Amino acid sequence: MKELSRRKTPKTVVKRLPVYLRILDNLLRRDVDIISSRVLSDETGFTAEQIRKDLAYFGAFGTRGTGYNTGYLREKILRIIGLDKQTKIIVVGFGHLGHALTRYNVYQNPYVEVVAAFDNDPAKLHSDIEGLEVYPLEKLPEVVSGQKVKVAILTVPADEAQKVVDLLVENGITAILNFAPTKLHVPEYVYVHNTDLTIELQSLIYYSQEDEKYHQQ
Amino acid sequence: MKELSRRKTPKTVVKRLPVYLRILDNLLRRDVDIISSRVLSDETGFTAEQIRKDLAYFGAFGTRGTGYNTGYLREKILRIIGLDKQTKIIVVGFGHLGHALTRYNVYQNPYVEVVAAFDNDPAKLHSDIEGLEVYPLEKLPEVVSGQKVKVAILTVPADEAQKVVDLLVENGITAILNFAPTKLHVPEYVYVHNTDLTIELQSLIYYSQEDEKYHQQ
DNA sequence: CATTGTGAACGGATTCACAGCC
DNA sequence: GGCTGTGAATCCGTTCACAATG
Numbered sequence: 056m057k058e059l060s061r062r063k064t065p066k067t068v069v070k071r072l073p074v075y076l077r078i079l080d081n082l083l084r085r086d087v088d089i090i091s092s093r094v095l096s097d098e099t100g101f102t103a104e105q106i107r108k109d110l111a112y113f114g115a116f117g118t119r120g121t122g123y124n125t126g127y128l129r130e131k132i133l134r135i136i137g138l139d140k141q142t143k144i145i146v147v148g149f150g151h152l153g154h155a156l157t158r159y160n161v162y163q164n165p166y167v168e169v170v171a172a173f174d175n176d177p178a179k180l181h182s183d184i185e186g187l188e189v190y191p192l193e194k195l196p197e198v199v200s201g202q203k204v205k206v207a208i209l210t211v212p213a214d215e216a217q218k219v220v221d222l223l224v225e226n227g228i229t230a231i232l233n234f235a236p237t238k239l240h241v242p243e244y245v246y247v248h249n250t251d252l253t254i255e256l257q258s259l260i261y262y263s264q265e266d267e268k269y270h271q272q
Numbered sequence: 273m274k275e276l277s278r279r280k281t282p283k284t285v286v287k288r289l290p291v292y293l294r295i296l297d298n299l300l301r302r303d304v305d306i307i308s309s310r311v312l313s314d315e316t317g318f319t320a321e322q323i324r325k326d327l328a329y330f331g332a333f334g335t336r337g338t339g340y341n342t343g344y345l346r347e348k349i350l351r352i353i354g355l356d357k358q359t360k361i362i363v364v365g366f367g368h369l370g371h372a373l374t375r376y377n378v379y380q381n382p383y384v385e386v387v388a389a390f391d392n393d394p395a396k397l398h399s400d401i402e403g404l405e406v407y408p409l410e411k412l413p414e415v416v417s418g419q420k421v422k423v424a425i426l427t428v429p430a431d432e433a434q435k436v437v438d439l440l441v442e443n444g445i446t447a448i449l450n451f452a453p454t455k456l457h458v459p460e461y462v463y464v465h466n467t468d469l470t471i472e473l474q475s476l477i478y479y480s481q482e483d484e485k486y487h488q489q
Numbered sequence: 490c491a492t493t494g495t496g497a498a499c500g501g502a503t504t505c506a507c508a509g510c511c
Numbered sequence: 512g513g514c515t516g517t518g519a520a521t522c523c524g525t526t527c528a529c530a531a532t533g
Contacts (some may be wrong), residue, residue, distance in 0.1 A: 065524065066475075073474035077453065091492065100455055103492095111494055119493045136474050137481045143334050144473075151441035155368035159469055167473065170526040205480040208473075223438055230480035232472055236294065236525060238317055246479035248472055255449055255465055256361075256384065256425075257290035257353050258283075262463035263422040264354045282502065308514065320514090321504060328516060336515045337511040 069111045072132055074099050075106070079129040091122035138166045143202055147219055148210035148220070149174040149182075149189050152234060156208055171198050192222070199226040202269060206230045213237040278328070285326045289349055291316050292323070297344040308339035355383045360419055364436055365392040365427035366399075366406050369451060373425055374401060388415050392432070416443040423447045430454040 080100045082090055092103040110116055110128075117123045117148045133139045144160070146153045147218070148272050149172045157169050174180060182189045190198065198204065206229045211219050216235035223231065230246045233239055236253050295315045299307055309320040316323070327333055327345075330352050334340040350356045361377070363370045366389045374386050389406045391397060393396045407415065415421065424445045428436050433452035440448065447463045450456055453470050 066506050067524065069475045069478050070471060072478070073452055073468075073471040076474070078472070093492080098455075102526070104495095104528095105524090107493060109494080110527080115494065117493050121533065136478045138474065138477065142477050142480070144397065151368075151372035155372040156469065158368050160473060164470065164473075167477070178502065206473075206476055230476045233475050238315070248476055250467060250469075250472060251290075252373065252467075253294070253381065254287065254290040255467060256377060256423075257293070257355065257383075258286045259447045259449050259463065259465055260355065260359050261286050261289070261353045262386070263359070282500065310514080319504070321517095323504090324515060325503080325517080332516065334515050335511065336509065337513050339514065344501095 064112050068112055071099075071101060071106075071109055072136055074101075076129065076132050076136070076138075079125055079132070082125050083129065088125045089122050090125045090128070091229070092117075094122075133166075133213045138164075140166070142167050142206060143170045144168070144206040144208060145170060145195075145199065145204050146172040146208045146210065147174075147192075147195070147223070148212075148235075149179045150210060153208070153210040154184075156210065156234075157187065160208075170202055170204060183199075192219070193267075195222060196226045199223070199228060203227065206232075208232045210234045281329050285329055285417045288316075288318060288323075288326055289353055292326075293346065293349050293353070293355075299342050300346065305342045306339050307342050307345070307385075309334075312340075338448050347433075350383075355381075357383070359384050359423060360387045360421045361423040361425060362387060362412075362416065363387070363389040363425045363427065364391075364412070364440070365429075365452075366396045368425060370425070370427040371401075373427065373451075374404065377425075386488055387419055387421060392428075409436070412439060413443045416440070416445060420444065423449075425451070427451045460475070 057235070075095065077097060079090070080236050089255065092106045095101075095106050096103040107117075107166055113131070116128050116131050130139075144167060148170055149157075153172060153174075157172060158165070158182050160167055160169055169187060172182065172187060173192050173195050174189060175192050177191070180189045180191065205228060207223050207230070209216065209219065209223075209231055213235050216233070216237050216239060220231065220239050220241060222242055224245055231241070231248070231251045239247050241247055292312065295312060296307070309323045312318075312323050313320040324334075330348070333348050349354075361384060363374050363386055366374075370389060370391070374389060377384055384402060389399065389404060390409050390412050391406060392409050393409055394408070397406045397408065409465055420446060424440050424447070426433065426436065426440075426448055430452050431465050433450070433454050433456060437448065437456050437458060441458055446461065448456070448465070449457070450464055450466045451469070453468050456464050458464055
């Protein structure tokens with residue numbers, strides 16, 4: 056019995072859930088209230104089988120012969136991701152990127168709340184975003200432990216990143232969206248997703264030069 | 273013979289090349305001029321075998337019994353990625369995110385040059401970045417075709433993204449780093465990498481709630 | 490009879506294991 | 512002896528094919 060219960064959901068599946076959620080939101084806005092895996096496939100570009108398999112990781116949400124109830128499926132996915140309850144996040148590093156990301160998130164999603172931003176540079180301690188305070192790093196433990204924040208977005212320079220991460224982990228952060236171009240060392244229970252813009256851009260450049268020596272050949 | 277020459281490099285490999293490059297740069301700065309796959313493994317977190325396999329896609333760059341010459345390997349990877357020659361890129365959508373990304377890139381890399389930014393909103397047509405002009409979208413064809421730009425960073429709102437992409441492709445763009453939260457339709461010769469911050473954040477939230485109903489079980 | 494849910498087959502990437510070479 | 516380069520074995524996610532079912 057333990058064998059079965061140890062099934063871990065692949066990361067690839069978790070990455071697709073938010074896509075489904077977005078499509079379902081769009082469909083609901085258009086009053087589409089039954090949806091087949093085939094239509095979801097058209098909207099997302101994933102295969103219908105893959106979508107059904109993805110959903111099957113979490114339960115049987117559909118009706119054979121009919122499809123999925125849009126609203127019901129949406130509720131289920133919200134719940135699976137954890138968006139059925141408010142999530143507090145912090146932004147560490149309030150330079151241009153941190154600033155842009157804060158705005159981006161604030162505006163996107165009612166379930167997600169940026170509760171504070173942090174920066175070491177006194178020049179950056181001012182926020183032009185309504186309801187957002189920017190604090191020096193010393194205040195981080197108080198805010199994170201006090202409000203039980205679990206999620207952090209990290210946009211500090213590479214050479215400060217590890218020190219900041221240690222501080223985050225110490226204070227109970229369990230998931231980090233890392234924009235600093237460096238490998239972070241964390242305990243295995245902490246989840247780190249790296250979004251490295253330099254890497255993305257450089258792989259893009261690789262692909263931009265089609266039919267060059269290495270590519271086709 | 274055709275069978276052999278059709279070998280395509282896996283995307284996963286291409287994504288790791290810039291990581292190697294960064295490590296090699298760091299090592300060179302510390303005057304380390306011979307490097308083994310084992311040490312590269314320690315620095316990157318990838319296995320030594322994987323690193324050797326990755327490099328082997330492009331040739332045999334090492335010396336058995338010794339390792340790789342740091343500077344030589346760096347040159348090779350630069351060349352493979354296409355960073356041995358100047359690359360021109362444009363940023364389309366000059367809101368907070370576009371702005372931050374432009375700064376980010378300008379500052380990172382001598383081989384990569386943001387030649388212009390574009391936005392539809394007259395309010396955003398001013399740049400505070402040295403040497404960078406922000407133009408209305410009508411000017412895009414002239415700049416892109418004229419300067420033979422192949423790479424674009426896209427940070428426009430989701431509902432404008434497809435129209436802008438069509439314009440980009442029409443004018444010769446072959447690689448797009450897309451931050452708009454929507455599926456883009458492009459001819460198969462165009463490479464699109466999606467960086468969807470909402471998706472990243474939502475998967476992060478999934479992982480932040482460890483030992484919840486769906487996760488371990 | 491359309492569509493879900495799922496075991497089985499497949500394929501691509503990683504890891505293993507070792508032969509080749511300095 | 513140490514480290515690269517690589518075929519073989521393995522792992523894991525995707526696709527296939529179909530049984531189950533409203």
